Amino acid sequence: MSTSVTDFMKTSPVYEPTEGSTHTIQEGKEEDNTSFCKQLSCVCLCCSHLICTGSYGVLIELLVQVLHAAVMFYPAPAVSRLAAPLILDTRTERKRNIVDDREAWIETLDSDVSPSQIGLIKLHPDVFAAYPRLDIIHQNAVWQQKYRRVNYAQTKVLHEVRGGGRKPWPQKGSGRARHGSIRSPLWIGGCKSHGPRAYTTEFYMLSLMDRVHGLLSTLSAKFAQDDIKIVEDLEIPSDEAPYIEKLCEERHWGPAVLFVDDTDIMPRNISIATNTIFHYNIMPVYGLNVHSMLKHDTLVLTVAAVQRIEERLLFHLNRPDRHIVTSSRFKRPAI
Amino acid sequence: VPCICNIHITDIKMVSVLGSLTKVFGLVGNNLFSTSTVVRSISQCMTQNTSWKSQTWTPLVTTVRYRYYADKIAKGPLLRNYGYEDKLHTKGLLPHMKSDRRLPIPIYRPKNNWATKRALFGQNDYIDILGNGTLHPTQVCYSVPYWLRGFKGNEFQMLLRKRKFFGKHMRLYRPSKYRDMNLRIRWLYRYLNRKTRDYFWKKA
Numbered sequence: 255m256s257t258s259v260t261d262f263m264k265t266s267p268v269y270e271p272t273e274g275s276t277h278t279i280q281e282g283k284e285e286d287n288t289s290f291c292k293q294l295s296c297v298c299l300c301c302s303h304l305i306c307t308g309s310y311g312v313l314i315e316l317l318v319q320v321l322h323a324a325v326m327f328y329p330a331p332a333v334s335r336l337a338a339p340l341i342l343d344t345r346t347e348r349k350r351n352i353v354d355d356r357e358a359w360i361e362t363l364d365s366d367v368s369p370s371q372i373g374l375i376k377l378h379p380d381v382f383a384a385y386p387r388l389d390i391i392h393q394n395a396v397w398q399q400k401y402r403r404v405n406y407a408q409t410k411v412l413h414e415v416r417g418g419g420r421k422p423w424p425q426k427g428s429g430r431a432r433h434g435s436i437r438s439p440l441w442i443g444g445c446k447s448h449g450p451r452a453y454t455t456e457f458y459m460l461s462l463m464d465r466v467h468g469l470l471s472t473l474s475a476k477f478a479q480d481d482i483k484i485v486e487d488l489e490i491p492s493d494e495a496p497y498i499e500k501l502c503e504e505r506h507w508g509p510a511v512l513f514v515d516d517t518d519i520m521p522r523n524i525s526i527a528t529n530t531i532f533h534y535n536i537m538p539v540y541g542l543n544v545h546s547m548l549k550h551d552t553l554v555l556t557v558a559a560v561q562r563i564e565e566r567l568l569f570h571l572n573r574p575d576r577h578i579v580t581s582s583r584f585k586r587p588a589i
Numbered sequence: 590v591p592c593i594c595n596i597h598i599t600d601i602k603m604v605s606v607l608g609s610l611t612k613v614f615g616l617v618g619n620n621l622f623s624t625s626t627v628v629r630s631i632s633q634c635m636t637q638n639t640s641w642k643s644q645t646w647t648p649l650v651t652t653v654r655y656r657y658y659a660d661k662i663a664k665g666p667l668l669r670n671y672g673y674e675d676k677l678h679t680k681g682l683l684p685h686m687k688s689d690r691r692l693p694i695p696i697y698r699p700k701n702n703w704a705t706k707r708a709l710f711g712q713n714d715y716i717d718i719l720g721n722g723t724l725h726p727t728q729v730c731y732s733v734p735y736w737l738r739g740f741k742g743n744e745f746q747m748l749l750r751k752r753k754f755f756g757k758h759m760r761l762y763r764p765s766k767y768r769d770m771n772l773r774i775r776w777l778y779r780y781l782n783r784k785t786r787d788y789f790w791k792k793a
Contacts, residue, residue, distance in 0.1 A: 398711040402730050404737060413772070453751075455733075457741040459726075466718055510703075532703035537712060540720035545711035566719050584739075 508551020
């Protein structure tokens, strides 16, 4: 008794429950839909390089005033504030190998709504029910730490150490050991023979499929441990930090929470609320990574984010040129 | 030197001698009464003899380290066995000593694990997978110097890359550094190609 997204979107913005459904429509929800959330003075947090962090709070206050006149409309996601029940199933094809779809509640971040669960979403088992390979997760986490590291340590070599050009005493006759320079590695104050030489990088690339499987394993592990919460969108009624703190405390969402949405332009309220709280972070889907998922206890995904993640990971799992992509070595970008 | 009126001073040397004698007796700047009595006695001694230049005169010599016992105590106990380090602690957790002083234990300052750079570490590392595929993670490594993004190599390879990027600039504005870099490149070429084995030629 599930509808596909396309049918759903074609018919009407409000989901009509089919016969036999046990849930009832909550009236008054439709009003909220238009007035509440979409006319926002949204804040552009992304710089020219498409990196978005939710924590540039200083800019937000200024930009809110600047953009007050030019209101940027937050694009309405596929799932908007709707009457319950809402059951989303993104898979249009059924596979031969029957692996049960995983299901998860769709929640709201609006604490006025009770209960907070407003719907149900079916998750693709290949993404959220993959076998969690701990070795691959470890590989990915280590790669993330190492590949951007640059070691700036440097020791001086013989010709770089000050002095030491002259032979200290003649080769023969003095009775002392023979030496050519007072800065040789044998001497105190001398050079270091095989010490670090600046700009040592530990760069390497994991293959694409290794990284894909890293993401799959981490998502599956987190889902199995009930650390993934799916939310319809990141709208909250107030921009105060205590609101979101209280919300997370009540729902027992871990000490650190990572909110992920499909876009990099985040709603105003949540940006300001989480700005001062450093363990609540916001990220776009393209910023998601194994390290962040391991660092933050709870991962809060919007429905749009889930759809995007599933689409991307399934694409990479089933891409026709997979054998080419896995075998080709990484080519440094030509400069 | 305090002005002593009781003595009739003829010779300058006598003044200096008297001054030094007053210091020896610890009288500088304080007790003028005692000064006068002591000095009078000296002068009386002096006058008894013919002249202090004659060989028969012998000055009164008394060796005294401290005039007052309080000064001796104030200086502290006598230092014995100089240079000997008595190792009192031989087991257990030993303090880190350097020249007879304990080094201070540094104040523990824990790192802020939720500072922005640490909280969002690793963001965009999967941008080629989860994005639209046009960007590669090496293109967004902004913490890495741009000439080192996506690069790994030994010192020789690194210097060649550095020369390729910055050679022209260095020739004009950092000539000594450029020269040193070239010398290093030449040395490494000779060392790597003539002194060490790289085991790669078999695969060629």
